[in-house]
Amino acid sequence: MSQPGGRHDIFEERHFLNANMVANLGITGPVTNALFVSNIDYDVPWQKIKDIMKAAGNVTRVDVKEDEKGKSRGLAIVKFERAYEAVKAISMFDNRIVGSRRIKLRMDREGEPAHVIHEELRDPFPEPPMRYLPDSAPMQPSPFVGIRPRERGSSGSPRGIMDLLY
Numbered sequence: 001m002s003q004p005g006g007r008h009d010i011f012e013e014r015h016f017l018n019a020n021m022v023a024n025l026g027i028t029g030p031v032t033n034a035l036f037v038s039n040i041d042y043d044v045p046w047q048k049i050k051d052i053m054k055a056a057g058n059v060t061r062v063d064v065k066e067d068e069k070g071k072s073r074g075l076a077i078v079k080f081e082r083a084y085e086a087v088k089a090i091s092m093f094d095n096r097i098v099g100s101r102r103i104k105l106r107m108d109r110e111g112e113p114a115h116v117i118h119e120e121l122r123d124p125f126p127e128p129p130m131r132y133l134p135d136s137a138p139m140q141p142s143p144f145v146g147i148r149p150r151e152r153g154s155s156g157s158p159r160g161i162m163d164l165l166y
Contacts, residue, residue: 017084017114025091027107033083034111035090037076040064041099046076049098053078056092057085074101083114 017031037049046064053059058081065075080086086107094105 032111034108036108056089
């Protein structure tokens with residue numbers, strides 16, 4: 001699925017979470033669609049938190065924890081439509097400054113759990129295997145034996161690849 005401006009979101013296309021990716025983000029415990037956000041500036045309203053988190057995905061609910069006087073305690077639960085959006089939010093916003101404080105994000109245990117793939121995914125662009133010749137294989141003469149590079153240019157470096165071959 002493409003985003004406005006032609007950007008392509010790899011998370012939306014794949015809809016899976018790899019255990020290595022989750023571990024690299026420092027996520028421990030179950031992966032859910034909900035985040036626990038702490039160290040929020042007391043003056044930041046829930047609407048601003050929702051607007052910020054919308055960059056990572058579809059936010060379905062934001063609950064800011066308040067004391068008995070109705071003042072923010074600096075904590076919130078943010079629920080996303082899908083768990084990979086919560087993982088994306090952690091990668092985008094954990095340890096970022098919002099208002100005047102650096103917020104911390106972690107998975108909330110009350111969200112809907114996600115399926116995490118625990119096997120190594122194949123690289124879409126694997127390196128070709130190295131082919132080693134056995135010691136007993138006869139050596140073939142190189143077609144470049146005896147070819148010397150031309151004199152170097154005024155800067156001391158070859159002028160181009162053709163200068164090396166002729």
